[in-house]
Amino acid sequence: SQKIEQNSEALNIQEGKTATLTCNYTNYSPAYLQWYRQDPGRGPVFLLLIRENEKEKRKERLKVTFDTTLKQSLFHITASQPADSATYLCAITLYNNNDMRFGAGTRLTVKP
Amino acid sequence: DAGVIQSPRHEVTEMGQEVTLRCKPISGHNSLFWYRQTMMRGLELLIYFNNNVPIDDSGMPEDRFSAKMPNASFSTLKIQPSEPRDSAVYFCASSGLGGETQYFGPGTRLLVL
Numbered sequence: 001s002q003k004i005e006q007n008s009e010a011l012n013i014q015e016g017k018t019a020t021l022t023c024n025y026t027n028y029s030p031a032y033l034q035w036y037r038q039d040p041g042r043g044p045v046f047l048l049l050i051r052e053n054e055k056e057k058r059k060e061r062l063k064v065t066f067d068t069t070l071k072q073s074l075f076h077i078t079a080s081q082p083a084d085s086a087t088y089l090c091a092i093t094l095y096n097n098n099d100m101r102f103g104a105g106t107r108l109t110v111k112p
Numbered sequence: 113d114a115g116v117i118q119s120p121r122h123e124v125t126e127m128g129q130e131v132t133l134r135c136k137p138i139s140g141h142n143s144l145f146w147y148r149q150t151m152m153r154g155l156e157l158l159i160y161f162n163n164n165v166p167i168d169d170s171g172m173p174e175d176r177f178s179a180k181m182p183n184a185s186f187s188t189l190k191i192q193p194s195e196p197r198d199s200a201v202y203f204c205a206s207s208g209l210g211g212e213t214q215y216f217g218p219g220t221r222l223l224v225l
Contacts, residue, residue: 032212034212034213041218041219042218042219043116043203043205043216043217043218043219044155044203044216045216046213046214046215049212049213089155093212099145099157099160099167099168100145100157100214101157102154102155102156103154104154105154105155
């Protein structure tokens with residue numbers, strides 16, 4: 001069966017450290033993968049998109065990698081801040097299809 | 113731009129009642145998506161439209177759920193009759209032409225008693 005799994009429900013780290021979140025998928029051939037941020041009581045907000053032929057993408061303190069052999073994406077937040085505390089969702093989009101399938105999310109807490 | 117607009121933001125109703133959720137996508141966007149989010153099942157796609165035409169409704173739980181998009185600026189998701197297990201946050205999202213990224217509304221929190 002098709003699955004999208006994010007490594008843990010919750011991740012706690014100290015301010016200034018790098019947070020690394022994992023997204024693994026099975027029985028999908030994604031055209032691209034996206035990461036979204038969701039704050040309590042709000043809708044998800046787009047952060048980064050990486051295509052299946054790209055290895056890495058960066059945006060300010062954010063970095064995403066995509067390994068189609070391992071069927072895994074890693075999402076990094078460097079120099080983390082308490083304001084980065086939120087739930088982070090990965091989402092897969094398939095070829096010839098513009099709907100997305102989401103993972104369950106990882107709730108990140110950055111402690112001062 | 114106002115972003116995706118959803119109404120109502122909160123809805124409390126009794127089992128058996130009809131519920132209608134509303135969405136106004138971002139102007140110029142041609143794809144619209146309805147999602148449901150619960151603690152148990154996460155964020156699930158219910159249905160999506162391209163150019164006002166329903167493309168994939170395989171995520172709609174059952175016949176009690178229906179969605180329409182009569183024009184490019186308005187969509188509804190209706191539940192009739194509602195049941196307590198329908199309690200969730202319902203999100204609408206839209207994307208533009210070629211639309212890889214989706215823009216989500218604030219959601220409607222539905223509680224069916």
